[in-house]
Amino acid sequence: MNFNLSEEHLLIRDTARSFAQKELMPGVIERDNNQQFPSDGVKKMAELGFLGMMTSPNYKGGGMDTISYVLAIEEISKCDASAAVIMSVNNSLVCWGLEEYGTDKQKTKYLTKLASGELLGAFCLSEPEAGSDATSQKTTAIDMGDHYLLNGTKNWITNGSSASIYLVMAQTDVSKGHKGINCFIVEKEMMGFQVGKKEDKLGIRGSDTHSIMLTDVKVPKENRIGEDGFGFKFAMKTLSGGRIGIAAQALGIASGAFELSAKYATERRSFNKKIGEHQAIAFKLADMATKIEAARHLVLKAAWLKDNNQPYSKESAMAKLYASEVAMDVTIEAVQIHGGYGFVKEYHVERFMRDAKITQIYEGTSEIQRIVISRDILSQAEIY
Numbered sequence: 143m144n145f146n147l148s149e150e151h152l153l154i155r156d157t158a159r160s161f162a163q164k165e166l167m168p169g170v171i172e173r174d175n176n177q178q179f180p181s182d183g184v185k186k187m188a189e190l191g192f193l194g195m196m197t198s199p200n201y202k203g204g205g206m207d208t209i210s211y212v213l214a215i216e217e218i219s220k221c222d223a224s225a226a227v228i229m230s231v232n233n234s235l236v237c238w239g240l241e242e243y244g245t246d247k248q249k250t251k252y253l254t255k256l257a258s259g260e261l262l263g264a265f266c267l268s269e270p271e272a273g274s275d276a277t278s279q280k281t282t283a284i285d286m287g288d289h290y291l292l293n294g295t296k297n298w299i300t301n302g303s304s305a306s307i308y309l310v311m312a313q314t315d316v317s318k319g320h321k322g323i324n325c326f327i328v329e330k331e332m333m334g335f336q337v338g339k340k341e342d343k344l345g346i347r348g349s350d351t352h353s354i355m356l357t358d359v360k361v362p363k364e365n366r367i368g369e370d371g372f373g374f375k376f377a378m379k380t381l382s383g384g385r386i387g388i389a390a391q392a393l394g395i396a397s398g399a400f401e402l403s404a405k406y407a408t409e410r411r412s413f414n415k416k417i418g419e420h421q422a423i424a425f426k427l428a429d430m431a432t433k434i435e436a437a438r439h440l441v442l443k444a445a446w447l448k449d450n451n452q453p454y455s456k457e458s459a460m461a462k463l464y465a466s467e468v469a470m471d472v473t474i475e476a477v478q479i480h481g482g483y484g485f486v487k488e489y490h491v492e493r494f495m496r497d498a499k500i501t502q503i504y505e506g507t508s509e510i511q512r513i514v515i516s517r518d519i520l521s522q523a524e525i526y
C-alpha cells in the first residue's frame with residue numbers, strides 16, 4: 143500500500159490550489175452576495191482543462207484519472223464551492239456519462255465541446271415530485287418515429303442557465319416503470335426548451351440553479367443515450383461517479399474552513415494567550431483534522447476503485463455520506479472558533495457553513511446514500 147501521491151498528482155493539486163487562490167478567491171464574497179456566476183473563473187478552468195479532466199484527449203479532454211479530479215475539486219472548493227459544483231457536474235455527470243455510454247456521433251458532436259469547456263452541460267433528473275424517488279419521472283418522451291416529443295419540468299438544475307447541453311431523463315413507457323425511462327441530449331436552442339426561475343439559495347450561491355421547462359421539445363432519436371429504457375441505469379451509474387466529485391467538494395469545504403480556523407487560533411488572543419493554547423479550541427482543531435483526514439481517505443479510495451475498474455457505488459456513497467457530514471460538523475465548529483467574527487461574511491467561514499449543507503442533499507441525500515450502502519451490504523451479507 144502506498145499513501146504517497148505521484149509527482150503528476152502533486153502537480154495537478156498545486157496547479158488547482160494556486161489557480162483557486164489567485165482566480166477564485168478574489169470576489170468570492172461578492173459573488174456569493176449577488177448570486178453571481180463565476181464566468182471568468184469558469185473560462186480559466188476550461189483553459190486549464192478542468193472541465194473535462196477525465197475525458198479522453200480524443201474528445202478534447204485531459205485524459206486524467208479520478209484521483210487527479212478529486213484533488214483539483216478539493217482545492218477549488220477550499221476557495222469557491224460554487225465553482226467546484228459547476229466543474230463537478232460538467233465532468234462527472236455530463237462528460238463521463240457521454241463518453242461511457244454515448245455513440246461516436248454524440249461524442250464528436252457534443253462531448254468535444256463539453257470537455258474543452260467551450261460549452262457547459264447540465265444533468266436533469268430531479269423534478270418537482272421526483273427528488274430522492276428518482277424513478278417517479280413525470281417528464282414524458284413520446285416516441286414519434288424519428289424523434290421523441292419531450293414534455294415536463296425539471297427542478298434544481300445546476301448550470302441551469304449557463305449550460306447549453308442538457309442530459310434529460312424522461313419516461314417513455316410508464317408501464318415499464320424505471321425500465322421505461324430514457325436519457326436524451328437536449329440542446330438549449332431546441333424549440334420548446336425554456337430555462338425557468340433561478341433559485342435563491344442558502345449556499346453555493348455563485349452557481350446557477352434553475353428549473354427547466356420542456357414543451358413539445360422535438361429531440362432526434364439519435365440523441366437518446368443507450369438502448370431504449372437505459373435512462374434510469376444511466377442516471378444511477380453516472381451519479382455513482384458524480385458522488386465522488388461531491389464528496390471531494392465537501393472535503394474541500396471542510397478543509398478550507400479548517401485551515402482558516404487553525405490560522406485564526408494562532409493569531410487571536412483571549413485571556414492572555416492565543417486561543418489555540420486553550421484546550422477547548424485545540425481539541426476542536428484535533429477533532430476537525432481527524433475527521434477531514436478520514437473523509438479524505440474515503441474520497442481517495444472511491445476514486446482509486448473507479449480508476450482501477452473495481453465496483454465503487456457503495457464506496458462513492460460512503461465517501462459522500464461521510465465527507466458531507468464532516469463538512470457540516472467542521473464548518474459549524476469553524477464558525478464557533480471564530481466567535482463573533484465567524485458570524486460575519488468577511489471571515490469566509492459562515493459561507494463555508496452555508497455551502498456545506500447542500501453536499502448532504504444533492505446527488506442523493508445522506509438518507510439515499512445510506513440506502514445505497516445498506517443495500518450493498520445486505521446483498522453481500524453471506525460473505526461476512
Ligand code: CAA
Binds near residue numbers: 273274
Ligand atoms: N448502477 C447501476 N444500476 C443501478 C444502480 C447503480 N448504481 N443503482 C440502482 N440501479 C438499478 C437497479 O439494479 C435496478 O435495476 P433492475 O430493476 O434491472 O435490477 C434499477 O436501477 C432500479 O433500482 P432500485 O430498484 O434500487 O430503485 P429505487 O426506486 O429503489 O431507487 C435509489 C434507488 C438508489 C433510491 C435511487 O432512486 C436514487 O439514487 N435516488 C436519488 C436520486 C439522486 O441522487 N438525485 C440527485 C439528482 S442529480 C443532482 O443533484 C445533480 C445536480 O445538479 C448537482
